[in-house]
Structure formats: structure tokens, C-alpha cells
Amino acid sequence: EAQVTQNPRYLITVTGKKLTVTCSQNMNHEYMSWYRQDPGLGLRQIYYSMNVEVTDKGDVPEGYKVSRKEKRNFPLILESPSPNQTSLYFCASSSGTGGGLNQPQHFGDGTRLSIL
Amino acid sequence: DAKTTQPPSMDCAEGRAANLPCNHSTISGNEYVYWYRQIHSQGPQYIIHGLKNNETNEMASLIITEDRKSSTLILPHATLRDTAVYYCILVRRGGKLIFGQGTELSVKP
Numbered sequence: 001e002a003q004v005t006q007n008p009r010y011l012i013t014v015t016g017k018k019l020t021v022t023c024s025q026n027m028n029h030e031y032m033s034w035y036r037q038d039p040g041l042g043l044r045q046i047y048y049s050m051n052v053e054v055t056d057k058g059d060v061p062e063g064y065k066v067s068r069k070e071k072r073n074f075p076l077i078l079e080s081p082s083p084n085q086t087s088l089y090f091c092a093s094s095s096g097t098g099g100g101l102n103q104p105q106h107f108g109d110g111t112r113l114s115i116l
Numbered sequence: 117d118a119k120t121t122q123p124p125s126m127d128c129a130e131g132r133a134a135n136l137p138c139n140h141s142t143i144s145g146n147e148y149v150y151w152y153r154q155i156h157s158q159g160p161q162y163i164i165h166g167l168k169n170n171e172t173n174e175m176a177s178l179i180i181t182e183d184r185k186s187s188t189l190i191l192p193h194a195t196l197r198d199t200a201v202y203y204c205i206l207v208r209r210g211g212k213l214i215f216g217q218g219t220e221l222s223v224k225p
Contacts (some may be wrong), residue, residue: 004159024209033213042215043204047216058148102148102167105213107159 002027004108010049012114013081021111022068022074023091031094032074033105036060043090051075081115086111120204120216127222128198134191136219141185148207149180153200154218161191170195180192194223194225 004025013019025032033048035058049068062112063085065077074093078085089112092105121139124153126132132213140149148167152160164178166187173177191198201218208214 037157044215045213048213061148088157092159102165102207104150104162105160106162106164109155109159112157 001106002106004091004093004106006089006108006111009109012116014116015082018079019078019081019096019111019113021078021089021091023074023076024072025074025093025106026096026104027074027093027106029093029095029106030071031105032068033058033063033091033092033094034066034074034076035086035092037090037110040085046076046089078113081113083115086113086115089114117216118137118204122202122216122219123222124126124217125222127224128191128194130196130223131193132139134189134194134198134221134223136189136191136204136221137186138188138216139186139204143184143206144208145184146164149184149187150205150207151176151202152179152205153198153202155200163202164208167194179198194221194224195223199223 007022012059030051035043037043039112044060046064047066053067054102090110094105095103150165151163154160164176166178179188201220203218204216206214
């Protein structure tokens with residue numbers, strides 16, 4: 001089954017304790033992206049990757065890191081989490097080619113992070 | 117950055133057509149218009165997309181004005197399961213997505 005898998009689905013942790021949210025897709029998609037969703041703010045893009053070893057900042061990259069060492073995986077790293085990073089996070093992938101991204105994105109089920 | 121503007125909420129009677137507008141007056145020539153919806157806190161679900169021409173699929177129709185400054189998503193026969201938040205999104209060259217605030221559609225019996 002074609003899917004985007006995020007882990008963990010839920011996490012409660014404390015300020016400053018490094019964490020990684022994994023994202024994996026089995027569709028051989030070149031494009032992958034991370035979003036966060038906060039009440040009243042819709043979805044905001046954190047980082048995206050057009051291909052292996054190519055990553056770019058979205059609208060809210062501060063406090064996050066990503067890597068794209070292989071096509072299927074795109075982990076989101078919070079080196080020193082803070083309470084303002086408490087949010088619902090989504091990973092997505094797409095087969096959109098070139099710069100036009102003319103194919104829809106497939107989203108994971110989300111990861112709910114709580115930073116105390 | 118080009119942005120989209122949507123009404124925060126709309127109601128629709130079950131079985132009637134739901135017409136959801138989106139304004140994107142600063143859209144660039146190579147940006148696609150995408151529509152997604154989100155039910156509760158699930159991952160957004162793709163509905164339809166277009167560049168210049170009107171599009172139709174099994175879920176909905178997308179009408180884009182000739183000047184591309186606005187678009188309308190049409191759900192032809194809304195059901196209670198179509199109650200969701202609908203997002204109009206611009207996708208630009210390079211992969212950066214620009215989300216609107218979304219329209220909360222309530223389909224009522």
C-alpha cells in the first residue's frame with residue numbers, strides 16, 4: 001500500500017531533550033516536506049526537499065533541522081525542543097517533477113508533539 | 117509571497133452543491149492552484165488541482181478565472197462526510213507551498 005509513515009504518532013517530552021520524528025515513503029517520490037499545524041494558523045511549511053541531498057527552508061524553519069540522505073526518508077530533528085514547538089506535525093511526499101510540482105502531495109497521519 | 121484568501125466558514129445543505137471560493141490575486145504564471153481538505157486532525161487529503169484550465173474529477177470541479185486571480189472549488193452533491201476544512205494552496209516553482217487559512221465547510225442535513 002502506498003503510504004507516508006510517521007513515527008512516533010504521539011510524544012510528550014521536556015525542553016532541551018533532542019528528538020527526531022521519522023518520515024518514510026514507499027512511493028519512490030522525489031519531493032518530501034514537513035509541516036506544522038497550530039490552532040487558527042492552518043498548515044505552515046517547515047522544510048522541504050526536492051531530491052536526495054537537496055533541502056530548502058519553508059516558512060517556519062527556526063528550531064528545526066532535516067536531512068535527506070536517501071530518497072525514502074526525511075527525518076525532522078529538533079535539537080533543543082522548546083514549548084513553542086508543541087504542535088501537530090505532518091510529513092508529505094510527491095512525485096511532482098521539476099520545479100512545477102504538478103502532482104499532489106500524499107500526507108502522513110501526523111505526529112502530535114508536546115514539549116513541556 | 118503570493119497568498120490565498122478564503123472565507124473562514126460556510127454552510128451547505130446536504131445534496132446541494134458546495135461552492136468554495138479562493139482569492140489568489142498575486143498568483144504567478146507558473147503556480148498551480150491545489151485544493152486539499154482536512155477532516156478533524158487527519159492528514160490533508162488531495163482533492164483537485166489546475167494551472168489555467170477548469171478541471172473535473174470524481175470528487176469535485178475546479179473553476180479558475182481567466183485572469184487566474186481567483187478560483188472556486190465545487191462539490192456537486194455535498195454529503196455529511198464532506199464536512200471538513202478546505203484549503204486552497206498555491207504551489208510554486210521550487211516546491212514551496214503557500215497555504216491559505218482554509219474554509220470550514222459544514223454540511224447540514
